[in-house]
Amino acid sequence: MKGELLIKNVRLLDSRGEHGKADVLIGEGKILGLEGGDAERVLEADGLVLTPGLCDPHAHLREPGQEVKEELATGLLAALRGGYTDVASMPNTTPPVDTPEAVMALVEKARNLGYARLYPAAALTQGQEGKLLTEARLLKEAGAIMLTDDGRTNEDAGVLALGLSYAASWGLVVSVHAEDAGLRRGGVMNEGPLSYRLGLPGNPAAAEAARIARDLEIVRYVMSRREGQQPSTLLHVQHLSTRRGLELIRQAKAEGLPVTTEVGPHHLTLTDAALESLDPVYKVAPPLRTQGDAEALMAGLLEGTIDCIGTDHAPHTLAEKEQDLLRAPFGIANIEVAWPLLYTELVLGRGFPLPTLLERFTDGARRVLSLPPVRLEAGAEASLMLFDPHSERAVNPAEFASKAKFSPWAGWKLQGWPVMTLVEGRVAWAHERLGVGT
């Protein structure tokens, strides 16, 4: 059979490990085989690595209503350039995505763009107001992949219990921004010696830990009312940032609770020490924590307590981020650098096993979203990332596809940059140096 694209001499890597070099034939949206063959186009990929496409369970693409910060066209292209083929978008937009019509509109628009595939998350409560539940079943039919009031915190424990219970009955995972609003107060950075010295309102680790502890208790309660029905995942804790939060989730998983969690690239590679610069580019929620927290999160990622990397890609305009630390919005745009950043810092810098990191970027995230795992084998869907493990390039935000053309990692020299991303067999994006048109 003649394929559309032959990727020659490429190293294969999926969650199971490295599989040596192969000549990967792609056609009809699938991997046709790993032993070469005729193709319309041939790409010599010696020295490059082919993997399943990355999957992000947590990105803010800002549509509808906040297109000044980001839109699907820029956010999903940024995702492709970051090696992502699948992205879950958060519903804290204007208005919040809380109706089936809004979900369908996003799905339709993303499909027409032909960039990374979009899986919208919808609001757990109407208007994300934390009071009345949304139409979980109809939202799921429309294409919603999870429910969340992310952007806000779920202060009413009773509403969250109802929401978890109801969403589970329709097979939808609920994800939570786990911070206690009362403990967090107006905190703009990690509470600790540095926040005391800098005179900035602190957000204590206890705000996250207390809320996770509460939410896990709610999961135990909801499970007790669902005898015999064991969903694979019920609650997904977003952007874990503290050692204590990790310990709570580790314990819950040991009990067998259907709970998953993610960590953001920034919480693994930056600490509150960055706030010494007083630059709001480092303002994010939850805040950058201590080195001890970052070390704990890396260990949690390695052992699997942390299921996946969630970027929490949160673009804002430069003008918004050039306000002061009290007024600038929370968030770091990172979907274009997440993979090379963690490849460089974790794999090259700390000896973190490459297949494990890839698993957290792919199947780990897919499990949270109830998407099937992807293997590099004949017959598999050809939604793939090709990356260059060797060439070093500095992060240059001016070149980002994202509208947020600034970054806390600007100037960091990274390896592992994606050079091509295929979606369902089609070259959706390729670095110009490959000479492969899209």
Add this chain to the structure above:
Amino acid sequence: MGAGVIAMEQSTEKPKHLLDFQGWSRAQVESLFETARMMQEVLERPVKKVPALTGFTVATVFFESSTRTRLSFELAARRMSADVLSFSGATSSMAKGESYKDTLLTLDAMGIDAYVIRVDAAGVPHQAVKWLGKPVINAGDGWRAHPTQALLDAFSLLERLGTLEGKKIAIVGDILHSRVARSNAELLPMLGADVWLCGPATLLPGELPKARLTTDLREALQDADAVMALRLQKERMDKGLLPSEPEYIAGYQITRERLGWARPDAPLLHPGPMNRDLELEGTLAESERSLVERQVANGQAVRMAVLYHLLVGRRG
């Protein structure tokens, strides 16, 4: 101004800005105080003006309103013959949503030589340094720093005590939200003092690097060489950080009786503006112990010295 001051200036490598005391050495602070003492002499003359900053333009950029600090800086600049451009965020384009950066770059296009910035949020003066190529003086940023206040406090204390070496200085009040406390806790230990910060538990930070923190007023005041009371913002009660004013008074008001725990003649300071009968008992501010008026007068000399060091130092 004598030529000797200028010669002294050129002999030391000085920080370009006064944002806080990072990058400032004890020797640099002491050199600043030497200049301030010369400025004091200027302020005692019938004609209180010198040509030191002729041709320079100083912008006072107050994104947060303040009368006293702004007047003190502006008078300091004018007494050295600088031109002064006065910008107040509350009455300007800031109210229409213009950013700090755009505002400052607009001023910069007008040919400003130094900026004095006051703002209600920590860090804006640091950001301004990145945007502007000129000296920036922090006139108070949020809860973080108010270095000229600390300088004038230290200067006033030195006048009275002679030295700060080994002296116990107690600062009492809302430490958590106080840039005055933070800057003093940075500067006074640099000059050899032991700084004690005292206030209600809900208004104390967890720690500060060079200071002792306590909720026990007696422990803080016991044998203190000087006592500073801070202004208590009434909004702390609204936010639930304090039960009531009487509760604060009962625990932390500086009274004549409590001042007796300190060393005899230990001076009393207050950065102003005062809430009479809240943080200080009745007429204590006018007592022989009080340095409050001296602080205001010294503020001008110290700010003249700061402007002089940052501006004239750069020209050379």
